[in-house]
Amino acid sequence: MSTIEVMPARLTREEIEDLQRAIACLEGANFAQRLTDVVGRPVELLTAAMPQAARRAIAHASEVALRGALKLALRTLDLTAPAKPANRAHRLAAAASGAVGGALGLAALPIELPISTTILLRSIAEIAREEGEDLSAPSAAFACVEVFALGGQAHEQAGFESGYFAVRAALAKSVSDSARFVASEGFSAHSAPVIARLISQIAARFGVVVSEKVAAQAAPIIGAIGGATVNAAFADHFQTLARGHFIIRRLERKHGPSLIAFEYRRLRGERGEPRRAAS
Numbered sequence: 239m240s241t242i243e244v245m246p247a248r249l250t251r252e253e254i255e256d257l258q259r260a261i262a263c264l265e266g267a268n269f270a271q272r273l274t275d276v277v278g279r280p281v282e283l284l285t286a287a288m289p290q291a292a293r294r295a296i297a298h299a300s301e302v303a304l305r306g307a308l309k310l311a312l313r314t315l316d317l318t319a320p321a322k323p324a325n326r327a328h329r330l331a332a333a334a335s336g337a338v339g340g341a342l343g344l345a346a347l348p349i350e351l352p353i354s355t356t357i358l359l360r361s362i363a364e365i366a367r368e369e370g371e372d373l374s375a376p377s378a379a380f381a382c383v384e385v386f387a388l389g390g391q392a393h394e395q396a397g398f399e400s401g402y403f404a405v406r407a408a409l410a411k412s413v414s415d416s417a418r419f420v421a422s423e424g425f426s427a428h429s430a431p432v433i434a435r436l437i438s439q440i441a442a443r444f445g446v447v448v449s450e451k452v453a454a455q456a457a458p459i460i461g462a463i464g465g466a467t468v469n470a471a472f473a474d475h476f477q478t479l480a481r482g483h484f485i486i487r488r489l490e491r492k493h494g495p496s497l498i499a500f501e502y503r504r505l506r507g508e509r510g511e512p513r514r515a516a517s
Contacts, residue, residue: 249493249501256485257498261506263482264402269389269447269475273454273468284453293449299347300448301441303355304386308437310359311379312420347452358473359383362480369484370491376420380413380436381487387443388479402482403499405443412436447475 249257273281362382363373371378388405416433423430454468489498 249489249497253489253493254501254505257489257501258505260482260485260489261502263478263485264388265506266478269472270450272471272475273450281450281454284456285449288449288453292452296347296449296452297441297445299351300445301437302348303352304383304437304441304444306352307355307359307386308379308383308433310356311363311382312376347448351448354469354472355386358386358476361473361477365477365480366484369481369488371484371487375417377413377417379420380417381483382480383437383440384409384413385476385480385483387440388483389443389447389475402486403502409436409439412439447472 270281270285359382362385366378366382367373371381373379373382384406387409388402412432412435416430416436419430419432451468451472486498486502
């Protein structure tokens with residue numbers, strides 16, 4: 239008896255345009271390249287010259303900020319995210335906190351970074367909701383926090399796999415295990431070892447971008463005004479990544495991950511390395 243193979247529905251023209259936009263958001267110019275335009279010097283060189291003690295302080299601050307962001311994500315995102323994203327307002331708020339970092343440098347990071355990260359998480363959640371996410375679901379909360387791991391690129395000297403799907407694959411088990419654990423155990427599970435492991439994985443990647451931000455803010459020509467500009471770019475960077483991420487998730491909910499991954503790689507190959515699109 240023969241069987242009929244059911245082929246997945248193909249993307250509509252509008253969905254292909256959405257996917258192309260997501261590719262531009264996720265695979266375009268990285269944060270270091272953006273900052274080089276702001277400070278007028280290669281940010282990679284400034285980051286490479288950073289003392290080891292500063293790197294440790296940044297790594298610790300990044301992990302603390304993400305833990306706080308996850309608590310917010312699991313408790314209040316569904317209650318606080320408005321229906322329409324206010325990206326510009328969040329960029330301005332992040333810029334204001336960045337002015338403190340620019341004026342006071344690394345010493346201000348333990349105060350400034352949690353504020354910036356919380357502002358960004360609210361912005362990411364608004365984008366997620368606009369793309370159809372149910373923010374009351376633990377999986378959506380973890381998808382929001384996952385955005386902070388998506389900023390790495392192949393040429394960054396971080397030793398990580400790069401590319402959107404490579405990063406998601408590296409985090410997939412920890413994300414699914416954490417979401418399942420919270421779904422069964424409730425909010426109090428936010429400090430469980432499985433979730434601590436996920437935060438550590440995300441913080442390692444997030445810390446690369448934070449190091450670039452701190453290095454740029456520490457440049458002699460920056461100061462408070464430049465620090466605000468750097469943080470506005472920091473916010474725009476993650477808003478752009480969030481837009482691409484949640485477009486992909488929306489398309490995956492309709493067509494399945496396999497088809498979207500196939501079309502993503504096909505369209506990316508046709509376009510080469512796209513420029514980063516606006517969020």
